[in-house]
Amino acid sequence: MPAMRTKVADCLKKTAPGTIVDVRGWVRTRRESKQGFAFIELNDGSSFANLQIVADKSLPDYEELIKLVQTGASLAVTGELKESPAQGQKVELHARTLRVLGQADAAKYPLQKKGHSFEFLREKAHLRPRTNTFGAMARVRNAICDAIHRYFQDRGFLYIHAPIITTSDCEGAGHMFQVTTLDLAKLGQLQGSRSSEAGKPFEIDYTKDFFGKKAGLTVSGQLEGEIFACSVGDCYTFGPTFRAENSNTTRHLAEFWMIEPEMPFYELEDNMALAEDFVRSVIKNVLARCPDDLQFFNDRIEPTLLATLENISGHDFIKLTYTEAVEILLKSGQSFEYPVGWGKDLQSEHERFLTEKHFKQPVILTDYPREIKSFYMRANDDGKTVRAMDVLVPGIGEIIGGSQREERHEVLISRMQECGLNPADYWWYLELREYGTVPHSGFGLGLERTVQMITGMQNIRDCIPFPRTPKSADF
Amino acid sequence: MPAMRTKVADCLKKTAPGTIVDVRGWVRTRRESKQGFAFIELNDGSSFANLQIVADKSLPDYEELIKLVQTGASLAVTGELKESPAQGQKVELHARTLRVLGQADAAKYPLQKKGHSFEFLREKAHLRPRTNTFGAMARVRNAICDAIHRYFQDRGFLYIHAPIITTSDCEGAGHMFQVTTLDLAKLGQLQGSRSSEAGKPFEIDYTKDFFGKKAGLTVSGQLEGEIFACSVGDCYTFGPTFRAENSNTTRHLAEFWMIEPEMPFYELEDNMALAEDFVRSVIKNVLARCPDDLQFFNDRIEPTLLATLENISGHDFIKLTYTEAVEILLKSGQSFEYPVGWGKDLQSEHERFLTEKHFKQPVILTDYPREIKSFYMRANDDGKTVRAMDVLVPGIGEIIGGSQREERHEVLISRMQECGLNPADYWWYLELREYGTVPHSGFGLGLERTVQMITGMQNIRDCIPFPRTPKSADF
Numbered sequence: 001m002p003a004m005r006t007k008v009a010d011c012l013k014k015t016a017p018g019t020i021v022d023v024r025g026w027v028r029t030r031r032e033s034k035q036g037f038a039f040i041e042l043n044d045g046s047s048f049a050n051l052q053i054v055a056d057k058s059l060p061d062y063e064e065l066i067k068l069v070q071t072g073a074s075l076a077v078t079g080e081l082k083e084s085p086a087q088g089q090k091v092e093l094h095a096r097t098l099r100v101l102g103q104a105d106a107a108k109y110p111l112q113k114k115g116h117s118f119e120f121l122r123e124k125a126h127l128r129p130r131t132n133t134f135g136a137m138a139r140v141r142n143a144i145c146d147a148i149h150r151y152f153q154d155r156g157f158l159y160i161h162a163p164i165i166t167t168s169d170c171e172g173a174g175h176m177f178q179v180t181t182l183d184l185a186k187l188g189q190l191q192g193s194r195s196s197e198a199g200k201p202f203e204i205d206y207t208k209d210f211f212g213k214k215a216g217l218t219v220s221g222q223l224e225g226e227i228f229a230c231s232v233g234d235c236y237t238f239g240p241t242f243r244a245e246n247s248n249t250t251r252h253l254a255e256f257w258m259i260e261p262e263m264p265f266y267e268l269e270d271n272m273a274l275a276e277d278f279v280r281s282v283i284k285n286v287l288a289r290c291p292d293d294l295q296f297f298n299d300r301i302e303p304t305l306l307a308t309l310e311n312i313s314g315h316d317f318i319k320l321t322y323t324e325a326v327e328i329l330l331k332s333g334q335s336f337e338y339p340v341g342w343g344k345d346l347q348s349e350h351e352r353f354l355t356e357k358h359f360k361q362p363v364i365l366t367d368y369p370r371e372i373k374s375f376y377m378r379a380n381d382d383g384k385t386v387r388a389m390d391v392l393v394p395g396i397g398e399i400i401g402g403s404q405r406e407e408r409h410e411v412l413i414s415r416m417q418e419c420g421l422n423p424a425d426y427w428w429y430l431e432l433r434e435y436g437t438v439p440h441s442g443f444g445l446g447l448e449r450t451v452q453m454i455t456g457m458q459n460i461r462d463c464i465p466f467p468r469t470p471k472s473a474d475f
Numbered sequence: 476m477p478a479m480r481t482k483v484a485d486c487l488k489k490t491a492p493g494t495i496v497d498v499r500g501w502v503r504t505r506r507e508s509k510q511g512f513a514f515i516e517l518n519d520g521s522s523f524a525n526l527q528i529v530a531d532k533s534l535p536d537y538e539e540l541i542k543l544v545q546t547g548a549s550l551a552v553t554g555e556l557k558e559s560p561a562q563g564q565k566v567e568l569h570a571r572t573l574r575v576l577g578q579a580d581a582a583k584y585p586l587q588k589k590g591h592s593f594e595f596l597r598e599k600a601h602l603r604p605r606t607n608t609f610g611a612m613a614r615v616r617n618a619i620c621d622a623i624h625r626y627f628q629d630r631g632f633l634y635i636h637a638p639i640i641t642t643s644d645c646e647g648a649g650h651m652f653q654v655t656t657l658d659l660a661k662l663g664q665l666q667g668s669r670s671s672e673a674g675k676p677f678e679i680d681y682t683k684d685f686f687g688k689k690a691g692l693t694v695s696g697q698l699e700g701e702i703f704a705c706s707v708g709d710c711y712t713f714g715p716t717f718r719a720e721n722s723n724t725t726r727h728l729a730e731f732w733m734i735e736p737e738m739p740f741y742e743l744e745d746n747m748a749l750a751e752d753f754v755r756s757v758i759k760n761v762l763a764r765c766p767d768d769l770q771f772f773n774d775r776i777e778p779t780l781l782a783t784l785e786n787i788s789g790h791d792f793i794k795l796t797y798t799e800a801v802e803i804l805l806k807s808g809q810s811f812e813y814p815v816g817w818g819k820d821l822q823s824e825h826e827r828f829l830t831e832k833h834f835k836q837p838v839i840l841t842d843y844p845r846e847i848k849s850f851y852m853r854a855n856d857d858g859k860t861v862r863a864m865d866v867l868v869p870g871i872g873e874i875i876g877g878s879q880r881e882e883r884h885e886v887l888i889s890r891m892q893e894c895g896l897n898p899a900d901y902w903w904y905l906e907l908r909e910y911g912t913v914p915h916s917g918f919g920l921g922l923e924r925t926v927q928m929i930t931g932m933q934n935i936r937d938c939i940p941f942p943r944t945p946k947s948a949d950f
Contacts, residue, residue, distance in 0.1 A: 005740055024739065024913065026706070044708050044739075045633075045706055045708035046707075072911045074911035076740075101912065101914070102882070102911045102913055103911070104909075104910040105909075108910075109910050125903075126903035126904075127906070129707050130706040135706065138703060138706075138710075139633065139707070142634045145634050146624070146628050149621070149624055153621050158613055158614065158617040159621065160613065161715075161940055162941070163730065163941040163943060163948070163950065164715045164717075164730055165652070165717075165730050165943050166948065167948045167949065168950070177655070177656060178654070178656065179653070180655065180659070181652060181653065182653075184653070184655070184657070184662060184677070185677045185678065187662055202660050202661075203660065204659050204660055210945060210946075211943070211946060211947065212945075213948065224941060224950060227601045227604065227940075228604055228613060228940070231520055231602070231604035231613075232520030232521075232604050232610050232613045232614070233482070233520035233521055235613075239714075240636075240715065242639075244656045254640070255639055264499065264519075265480055265499045265551075428601035429601075431601060431602070432601060433577070434583075435579040435580075436547045436548050436577045436578070436579045437576065438499065438576050439576070464636065465637070466636075468686070471685075471687040472687070473640055473686040473688065474642065475641075475643070475702075
């Protein structure tokens with residue numbers, strides 16, 4: 001770091017009053033007095049709180065200088081940290097030198113006023129981290145990511161990178177973005193492509209494409225994670241995944257980050273225990289690391305936030321089967337938009353009823369009907385259900401989905417066929433079961449859903465720096 | 476973790492002899508004696524070393540059982556850890572129970588023999604982490620990633636996620652993969668697409684594509700990193716980046732991971748100091764965490780590896796300007812394939828001469844000619860050079876590229892024009908300079924190049940779990 005600079009967070013919490021410091025940051029507000037002094041609120045992103053700077057006429061050219069100290073301008077200030085007489089702050093900085101590094105024209109700077117709508121700020125994604133909400137968001141998101149890595153590293157899990165570009169498709173066909181270097185405008189001219197009649201579909205010759213095959217963006221790193229679980233042991237992915245779904249909701253992104261741990265020798269009970277401990281540990285960690293930021297989200301965004309986070313991190317998770325959950329829903333007397341019945345997938349309204357109203361704490365549902373779950377989940381002996389698990393939390397609903405994986409070669413093949421998949425497309429996945437197969441399990445956590453849970457933000461587009469949604473990929 | 480299991484690493488280093496343990500893993504080799512006992516080398520990925528298991532006739536059905544204990548089979552073994560009389564291992568496990576979880580047919584299992592070529596193993600990417608080399612690779616790659624996160628987290632940097640799908644292009648046009656949901660086979664039928672004559676280029680109507688614009692995969696998160704540096708302060712990205720270059724070399728991947736820190740108030744000297752400290756710190760960290768794995772790479776892959784890593788982590792980096800480097804190269808008397816001359820970019824052979832032969836230690840070159848560097852690098856007053864820096868290390872050449880960024884609004888616009896770019900395409904990047912601009916700097920580190928440096932592996936395709944290269948995106 002540049003030799004002399006002290007970050008605002010350190011000025012506020014570490015540095016002793018009386019110390020001469022050199023701070024840099026951006027002006028949030030400035031109040032000028034007619035008596036020849038001014039209070040400047042300076043923020044450098046290192047903490048939620050600003051550092052108050054007292055500037056007065058002892059500064060050379062004070063009158064001219066203070067006109068340039070506008071909201072959004074960047075400053076370098078040296079001076080003495082003094083105990084502050086004002087409420088709500090322990091120290092303030094009495095400026096001895098003050099340089100305006102970069103001005104911000106008050107007539108043009110878009111973040112002049114407080115209280116811009118989140119819609120407006122999404123169009124200013126390059127400036128929104130300068131606001132209270134998105135500064136706090138950046139710090140909390142970082143704390144969540146770090147807590148996730150620490151959780152797994154402390155337990156000997158290996159961080160592995162699943163591929164982003166893939167020629168296979170974990171969850172079955174559909175909803176994938178295509179990746180290509182073919183010149184779309186010249187497809188009709190490509191050698192090997194055939195246009196039978198004008199306006200009729202072409203046959204694309206993918207041997208001419210970059211990878212020699214049709215390629216797309218990954219929807220999950222799970223299958224590749226299983227490769228590492230079945231060789232080097234406990235591991236996790238942490239990377240971007242993609243869905244080309246035309247979903248314009250507050251809960252969907254086309255590009256989002258997923259964490260997918262995968263563990264050999266874990267059966268479903270071990271998997272549930274890990275998922276519960278993991279969620280509670282991450283929340284506790286962020287509560288401890290970012291108290292000011294979370295207090296802000298509680299005060300200004302979601303008044304039940306801290307209570308919900310204490311609820312999730314402080315309670316054992318209720319465990320019950322899908323079948324038991326369906327019975328509870330049927331007996332509840334609630335009217336739901338979507339009907340409840342054994343064999344039907346649970347909707348968000350059902351999940352939230354269970355975790356928010358019935359149990360009022362986090363819930364793990366297990367053993368879902370095989371018809372509504374993926375081919376790779378281990379079949380139960382009842383012939384009707386699979387060893388799936390969904391973790392539901394108040395305020396969000398499903399935050400984690402996982403399962404024990406089908407490790408039996410023959411059973412897996414017949415499940416693939418049942419699901420209309422061609423086993424030959426999964427030759428390497430099947431070979432994991434042919435050579436030294438082991439029981440194993442894993443789950444997936446969506447990072448942005450987790451950020452939503454921990455910040456209480458309504459819209460998932462405000463939980464990632466640069467959201468990608470239908471018709472929107474700016475910045 | 477399943478209640479009773481002990482990992483092999485713990486058996487070898489933590490657990491006291493005399494303890495009864497339950498271990499799980501895969502058979503590396505089995506030696507059978509005619510006297511009715513066998514030695515089994517079991518590995519579970521938690522360490523380079525195997526655990527030797529002694530199985531004998533006291534096991535029920537020993538004769539039948541031991542036939543199933545083939546290379547690649549998975550076992551669950553309980554027994555007593557005893558001090559080992561054999562050289563090279565402190566303990567061995569005397570089996571009391573032994574279950575074969577999954578067999579591996581010796582006639583079919585692809586990893587029967589030792590010494591498979593790396594080319595062969597790339598086609599078995601689902602099994603190669605079960606080999607010594609790729610087990611060590613997984614652990615070292617994980618240790619590098621963790622050291623990188625720890626380095627920045629310990630210094631208050633925020634981990635931020637730059638977008639993967641983008642409609643802008645940091646480094647100028649070209650070499651980007653296109654991302655689309657258009658049905659390529661039906662492009663000619665799309666409303667709004669016009670095919671003038673048969674076989675002539677179409678005009679693609681991107682308003683019909685998912686994002687409403689032509690979109691591609693990011694080549695760098697730097698520009699977005701600058702947004703966060705200029706608001707919340709020190710930050711770093713750690714994510715995948717892409718190049719659609721038809722480069723079939725041992726140093727290029729189409730998909731690779733990059734780490735890009737970006738720091739406000741850093742000038743070039745601060746940037747160099749951080750890069751040097753960072754590289755040395757990561758290497759020291761991995762040397763301390765993975766001694767067995769690195770010893771293996773030194774013994775079997777690259778005999779100068781440990782000496783090179785000690786050299787890099789133990790020496791200050793030499794700093795000199797591009798201009799000084801060109802003079803050294805011109806006076807060297809070496810014959811190079813590519814000519815040397817002021818204004819020409821340095822080739823790998825020049826970089827390696829400087830760091831490996833001339834200085835014999837790491838080197839940071841600065842102040843490159845503006846014509847060969849990107850528009851965003853800060854212009855020097857000499858009118859000829861920019862504040863670029865490249866970090867060169869023995870054995871690899873360039874490992875880091877970075878610069879102080881051009882923070883002056885007017886200078887940046889004229890540099891864009893000089894580089895043939897349209898400033899309007901970079902409106903938000905320019906606004907960072909219009910509102911509260913600050914001096915700032917950053918650099919980029921390629922993860923797989925770093926893995927190559929720390930393991931000594933020849934081919935970068937062996938430094939990532941699932942390499943993507945021209946005509947290859949399997950798994």
